[in-house]
Amino acid sequence: MSFEQIMGQDRAKALLKNAIASGKIAHAYLFAGPSGSGRREMAQAFAQALFCERGGNDSCGECLECRKVLHGNHPDLHVIAPDGANVKIDQIRTLQRELSYRSVQSGYKIYIIEGAETMTVQASNSLLKFLEEPPSPVVAILLAPSAQAVLPTILSRSQLIAFASGDREALETVLVKEGKPALLARAAVNLASGLQASRLLVEENWFADIRNVVIQLGRENPNQFTASLLQAQQQVFKTDLLEHVDVLLGLLALWYRDMVYAMTDRHNQMVFPDQGEWISKQAWTRSISSWVSVMESALTAARRIKAHVPPQLALEQFLVNVREG
Numbered sequence: 607m608s609f610e611q612i613m614g615q616d617r618a619k620a621l622l623k624n625a626i627a628s629g630k631i632a633h634a635y636l637f638a639g640p641s642g643s644g645r646r647e648m649a650q651a652f653a654q655a656l657f658c659e660r661g662g663n664d665s666c667g668e669c670l671e672c673r674k675v676l677h678g679n680h681p682d683l684h685v686i687a688p689d690g691a692n693v694k695i696d697q698i699r700t701l702q703r704e705l706s707y708r709s710v711q712s713g714y715k716i717y718i719i720e721g722a723e724t725m726t727v728q729a730s731n732s733l734l735k736f737l738e739e740p741p742s743p744v745v746a747i748l749l750a751p752s753a754q755a756v757l758p759t760i761l762s763r764s765q766l767i768a769f770a771s772g773d774r775e776a777l778e779t780v781l782v783k784e785g786k787p788a789l790l791a792r793a794a795v796n797l798a799s800g801l802q803a804s805r806l807l808v809e810e811n812w813f814a815d816i817r818n819v820v821i822q823l824g825r826e827n828p829n830q831f832t833a834s835l836l837q838a839q840q841q842v843f844k845t846d847l848l849e850h851v852d853v854l855l856g857l858l859a860l861w862y863r864d865m866v867y868a869m870t871d872r873h874n875q876m877v878f879p880d881q882g883e884w885i886s887k888q889a890w891t892r893s894i895s896s897w898v899s900v901m902e903s904a905l906t907a908a909r910r911i912k913a914h915v916p917p918q919l920a921l922e923q924f925l926v927n928v929r930e931g
Contacts, residue, residue, distance in 0.1 A: 607651045607676065608665045613780060613801050615644050618767050622652050623663040631656070631714075632765040634737050634746040636722070638753045639769025642803025646720065648769070649747045650675060653683050653716045656745065684717040688724045695728040702736055705744055715744045722748035723755035730757050737763045771799045781808060789880060793817055796877050797856050812847060816854050819847065821881060823925075824861040835925060843918050851917035852908045855924065859904035865889040865897040903927040 609619045618637075625631055635652075637645040651665065657680065659669040666672055674680035684704060686697050705715050719725075725733065737746065737760065746764070750756050753766055774795040781791035781801075786808050794808040807813055819841050826837065842848055860877040867875050868882070868889040876882055889897070907924040911917050 607647055607654060608667055609648075609651050609655065610664060612644055612647050612651060614773055614776065615648060615769055618648060618769055621767060622648070622655075626655055626663040631743075631745060633740040633744060634748070634764040635767055636748045636750060636753065636756065636761060636764040637767050637769060638750050638755070640751060640771055640799035642798050642800035643769040643771055644800050644802070645749045645769055646718075647802070648767075649718045649749060652747065653680075653718070653745075656714050656716065657682070682713070682715045684715075686717065686719045688721040691724060693719060693721060693725040693729050695726060695732050698725075698729045698732045698736070702732070705741060713743070715741075716747065717744070718747045718749065720749050722760075723750040723752075725756075730760060734759055734763070777801050777804055781805060787814075789878075790814055790817065792879070793857060793860070793877055796860055797853065807853075812850055813853070816847060816850055817857060820854060820857040820861055821878065824858065824878075824881075825884065835922065838921060838925065842921065848917055851921055852911050855904045855908040855911075855921065858924070859901045859908075861885075862897050862900045862904065865892070866894055866901075869894055869897075900928050 609623060612619065637649060639645055654665040654667075654672050654675040655663065657671040657675060658665040659671050660666045665675075667676070671680070675683060684701060686693060686701055689697060701717055705717065719733075734757070740746070748756065748760070748764060753761055753768075777795040777800070778788075778791045781794070781804060782788050784805075786794075786805070790808045790813060791804070794804040794813070798804040798807050819837070822837055822841075842851065842854065847854070857877075864876045864878050864881075864885050865888065867873065868886040873879070873882055873886070876885070878885065903924055907920040910920045
């Protein structure tokens with residue numbers, strides 16, 4: 607994968623391409639941004655460009671070195687991912703032993719640590735020592751959701767490359783050109799971060815079902831509270847959709863955000879444009895602050911699920927909150 611094949615993240619690409627062109631490659635980088643923003647793809651593109659036989663500030667994608675990276679079998683590229691919930695010290699020690707040997711091509715040795723924020727304290731400290739005295743030429747690429755997610759001492763020894771969520775309109779256009787349903791594409795890019803995450807979401811068979819349930823719940827609650835609870839019981843709690851209540855709540859938050867968009871004449875930004883007429887009429891039954899409160903309630907319910915609150919309980923409490931205003 608070359609830099610040019612990655613959509614968006616122009617600032618990150620420019621920083622990395624300039625580093626290659628100038629020959630000023632840092633020994634450690636922290637790619638910080640939300641999941642799905644292209645951090646992993648950018649790390650591969652950077653590694654491929656550094657290995658590429660043709661030189662320049664981007665990879666050719668055709669030489670032997672590029673093909674090894676693309677096929678995941680380059681001997682001087684090592685990828686570490688969390689073992690269970692964490693990146694553990696044994697993984698870092700194994701990596702350090704591997705990097706102590708000379709590179710196969712007498713060039714760079716590169717390692718990518720996915721989920722760098724999950725490193726145990728022991729793993730972080732072990733990596734820190736390695737970053738302080740790196741064997742040359744070794745390049746570390748750490749992937750994390752934010753700069754604050756890793757130890758300050760690791761951050762201080764790494765060059766920060768920030769990743770944004772991406773241009774949703776552009777992402778939506780790409781998905782539609784790929785043949786994805788337009789309404790699902792719009793919902794996906796507003797829920798997920800980045801092209802790949804949005805693509806994976808819209809390709810899930812249950813995603814369209816979740817969207818339909820959100821529309822029904824949004825229309826019935828709060829005016830028909832009993833009906834909305836019954837619907838949730840039949841279409842969510844007794845089906846496989848229960849596993850995706852967090853996505854349902856995220857879409858519900860966007861449904862109520864559309865109420866605010868209708869009241870502020872931003873119809874073109876609606877996530878549910880096919881429901882625009884109904885939403886535009888319903889929106890004025892409450893104040894903007896009331897709809898914002900409902901949105902926050904949906905996001906709070908999603909966070910409660912991540913904190914191990916039973917999904918059914920979290921959704922039912924949210925429906926109650928919507929009714930009470």
